[in-house]
Amino acid sequence: MGKTSIRIKLITYFLILLLVIIVVIETVKRITGDFYLAQGLSVALAMGIGTIFGIIFSRSLTLRLNKLSNAAREISDGNLTRDIEVISEDEIRDLEEIFSLMVKHLRTLLLDMKSVSIKIHETNSNLTKLAKKLLESSNDIDVTAKSIAKSSEDQTEIVRNTTIKLESGIKAMDELVNQSSHTISKVDEAIKKTQKGETNARETLSHLETVLKEMGEYSQPIIKLPDKVEKIKVVTNVMEAIAQKTDLLSLNASIEATRAGESGKGFAIVAEEIRNMAENSKQSSQAITRLVEDILTDNKFLKEFLVKNQRDLDKGREIIRGIVQTFGDMLYGVKEIFSEIKSMEESTIRQAKELRSFSDKFKELASFASQNYKSTQKTTIVTRNQKVEVKKIVSAIRLLDRLSEKMIETQQLFTLPELPKESKENPLEENQI
Amino acid sequence: MKLFVFKSKDEFIGIESDYVHRIIDDSKVTQVPLTPEPYTGLLYHRGELFDVINMQLLLGYQADGSAEPNRIIILKWLDKKLAVIPDEITGMIWIDDEAESKNEYYHENHKIRLIRPDYIWKKLSELSYGPHKI
Numbered sequence: 059m060g061k062t063s064i065r066i067k068l069i070t071y072f073l074i075l076l077l078v079i080i081v082v083i084e085t086v087k088r089i090t091g092d093f094y095l096a097q098g099l100s101v102a103l104a105m106g107i108g109t110i111f112g113i114i115f116s117r118s119l120t121l122r123l124n125k126l127s128n129a130a131r132e133i134s135d136g137n138l139t140r141d142i143e144v145i146s147e148d149e150i151r152d153l154e155e156i157f158s159l160m161v162k163h164l165r166t167l168l169l170d171m172k173s174v175s176i177k178i179h180e181t182n183s184n185l186t187k188l189a190k191k192l193l194e195s196s197n198d199i200d201v202t203a204k205s206i207a208k209s210s211e212d213q214t215e216i217v218r219n220t221t222i223k224l225e226s227g228i229k230a231m232d233e234l235v236n237q238s239s240h241t242i243s244k245v246d247e248a249i250k251k252t253q254k255g256e257t258n259a260r261e262t263l264s265h266l267e268t269v270l271k272e273m274g275e276y277s278q279p280i281i282k283l284p285d286k287v288e289k290i291k292v293v294t295n296v297m298e299a300i301a302q303k304t305d306l307l308s309l310n311a312s313i314e315a316t317r318a319g320e321s322g323k324g325f326a327i328v329a330e331e332i333r334n335m336a337e338n339s340k341q342s343s344q345a346i347t348r349l350v351e352d353i354l355t356d357n358k359f360l361k362e363f364l365v366k367n368q369r370d371l372d373k374g375r376e377i378i379r380g381i382v383q384t385f386g387d388m389l390y391g392v393k394e395i396f397s398e399i400k401s402m403e404e405s406t407i408r409q410a411k412e413l414r415s416f417s418d419k420f421k422e423l424a425s426f427a428s429q430n431y432k433s434t435q436k437t438t439i440v441t442r443n444q445k446v447e448v449k450k451i452v453s454a455i456r457l458l459d460r461l462s463e464k465m466i467e468t469q470q471l472f473t474l475p476e477l478p479k480e481s482k483e484n485p486l487e488e489n490q491i
Numbered sequence: 492m493k494l495f496v497f498k499s500k501d502e503f504i505g506i507e508s509d510y511v512h513r514i515i516d517d518s519k520v521t522q523v524p525l526t527p528e529p530y531t532g533l534l535y536h537r538g539e540l541f542d543v544i545n546m547q548l549l550l551g552y553q554a555d556g557s558a559e560p561n562r563i564i565i566l567k568w569l570d571k572k573l574a575v576i577p578d579e580i581t582g583m584i585w586i587d588d589e590a591e592s593k594n595e596y597y598h599e600n601h602k603i604r605l606i607r608p609d610y611i612w613k614k615l616s617e618l619s620y621g622p623h624k625i
Binding site for chain 1: 493495508509511512513514515516562580582583
């Protein structure tokens, strides 16, 4: 339906009026035939109708404007519940529509403002909770950071002490490696000496075997000597027997010579000489016997000595064999020790290397711990700053909250149609910081 | 005068050489029971029996085994005969005739006791017989 402006309406009304006048004039003229009457009647009719129309038209305009005025007044009083009735299709309608649109926009704005306030309040509430949590978290972080800082400090100290101990351990390991190297050279020397000792012992054994063989050969005459000496003894016994017989004979000869008297004196002297000779011979043979006995005793002693010597040499040979065996065992043992010490040295070097790497890692750890300590210090400062910032945020939230309260208060100055069900009744009463 | 000297224990005994008949060795002496201790036994030599006397025991010394049993001095005088066992026979020495009557004689710083064969018989007869040896 198209719009009808007041001007067109007025023109339409005028034309209708004119048409009515014409019709009345024509009708009166026909009826009466009086043109003037017809004209007077038409003028009076036109004036009456015009006045009635004028009154009706002005009244309808005034009424609508009053309605708008009342609506504006109510709006200014904050009542936005009233709707503007749009009836006509004229220019007032535009005003009404614009006014209605303005009210609608204002209502929307207020509703939006309220919704925003509620949302701000809710957000503030959430932000407050978050700020609280953040503050608590900051406190926790601060405490944790302090604890971490303390732990890091302790850790740094422990790591430093451990590093010192590790350094000492590495030094000890290095010394051990040097010692092992020294021991290896000593063991190597011991192997050489043991080998030399074994060779010497073998040579000694060989020499001893030769000496034993030669001794066996040389001792044969000594062993056979008693037989020969026994023969000498037999001979000396015979000689002694002869000497005794001669002695006896000379004695009897002396007796016989004595019995012969003066003539037997010469014979007695001869007999005496023979007796002396027999005595000498006897003494000589006795001396030989004694010598032979001495030789036999010495030989016996020598034989015993030889046998003992042989036994001792056999023992010596056994001992040297044992020594050779021992040297062999020693060599085997020393070689095993050498191998063990070598592997120990390798292990020690490996351990020292690992310990050094461990120490480097510990140094890194110390550096990390130090960095950690610094970071935690920084964290502590940052959390303190954060706490200050959070407090600022809280202040800002409070400010915002007050603003939102003000907005709501402002919005409450207006009466709005009933709010949608999702909005809360009084959100500001909750979550006071 | 010529003196036959022998030794018993440490004592030199001298007997006039005229009494000495022979000196023998390696002779078997047969023991006789119930005779005095110095009486060693009987000796059979060249068809004759001789009483054998151990001089060491006769002179009152203890037997020490030093007596030479292989040397026996055979004494003969008048119709008597005797055999004595000395420790050691020294030999013959010449002495002055005046010394014959003496009991002792010194030769080269050694004291020689002069005895006669009768002395031996006399000494033996003074000893008691008994079962001191079987």
